Amino acid sequence: MSYEKKFLDLGHEIPPVVPSVPAGYNFVLHRQIGEMLYVSGYGPFWGADVPVEYTGKIGQTLTPIQGYNAARLTGINLLLIVRQAIQSLDNVVQIVAVEGLVNCTDDFTDQPAVINGCSDLLVSIFGDHGRHTRIASGSNALALGICVEITLTVQVRL
Template identity: 40%
Template sequence: MKIFVALFSLFLITSCVQIKQTKPQSTPLYSYDVEQRIDSMGITLTTPPAPVANYVNATRAGNLVFLAGKGPRKADGTYITGKVPSEVSTEEAYMAARLSGIQLLNALKAEIGDLNKVEQIVEVLGMVNADPNYTDHPQVVNGCSDLLVEIFGDRGKHARAAVGMGSLPSNISTEIRMTVLVSE
């Protein structure tokens, strides 16, 4: 009987080890390489500048990454500035929101290392530096939302708010923050 129990225990242990070894590999989230797609769109990701105050570019809580608000920083380090639509047209502000989205991707890549780990863009808050009577905030923030869907497909679709602000820091035209679900 002792031999039977010992052999049965050995069988169970061996089975568990074999099951663990034959566990299937995780399936990639995308049928394409996200970072190659970004490159093919002519977008160059860079290291985000360090914050100038007492905050960080990203905070991670489990598999959620919360990104600080980012403005429309151009390649030369300057920003698109001005109120919409009196100083910046809706179309120009759309491009500003797209640039804000690229800055968010810079911060996200710096935090997680590989954008192929993005499971879902969860939420976007788009703020538009708008004149008091302006009402086309969603059309502006579409610049960021469209970019995210171009890159991540359905995983780029997100909950969103697009709101007008009386002013934004340094008179930037847009500031956008984002929450992202990532894999381990």
Template identity: 40%
Template sequence: MSIAERLNNLGITLPDAPAPAANYVPFVVSGNLVYVSGQVSNGPDGLITGRLGDTMDVAAGAAAAKACALSLLAQLKAACDGDIDRLVRVVKLTGFVNSTADFTDQPKVINGASDFLVEALGDAGRHARSAVSAASLPLGVAVEIEGIFEIK
């Protein structure tokens, strides 16, 4: 089954790839790798803001991370000229969690993205990963994730 068919079967429509907010590009293709700039947590109702360990719980943070993963796939699709089935695999994610100094469940938050990518992409969604805390993130968002993807 193609990636596009898997997404469709899950009822997932990728959003339009978000435009960069400053002087950078949303992705860089180098050989067979696509480096996608950090995607902030953004949903149908706008930015998903909050601070883990303060105004947001792990489940809400994981949902914010899943929203980041959707934006990563949207950027990847744009990098592949609209053909998401050029994806070979997710190579690595780096997740940043807006959290208090004593919050230690960053990996559980970023699991929202990782679990979604495996559900949507199967084995191609399995990846290396880092999950780190940030004292704050742009615009007060809860999560930001960048990714590296292999394409054909």
């Protein structure tokens, strides 16, 4: 089965609006250099909005499971950005790296379990080509109060 089909089979989990740079921010969502595609940090948006269950701090107002689900939604958004850049996920060679930030309390130490929401999604779609290097770090705050922000590096077919 193609990567594109596996992604589209997520159906209702895919937000209806393709991600975009919020007004007033000075960056691009992706940059391709040769066969490497770098995707900017993105969050658990549903269209232009962040679901309330994904704003706040893990370990204070949110649970690790909510963080995992937010990271999964963020991964879906990142793949929408990849599709926007290269037309089809079938043009992905492999996922190279994931860098995740978790908005959490000072004593929360299970950031990797939260970012697994994104990593598990990528492996479910790309199999062994979805296995990647990764960092999962804690943060005392993230833009718009989101609980996770993740960036992606992808090798693509030229």
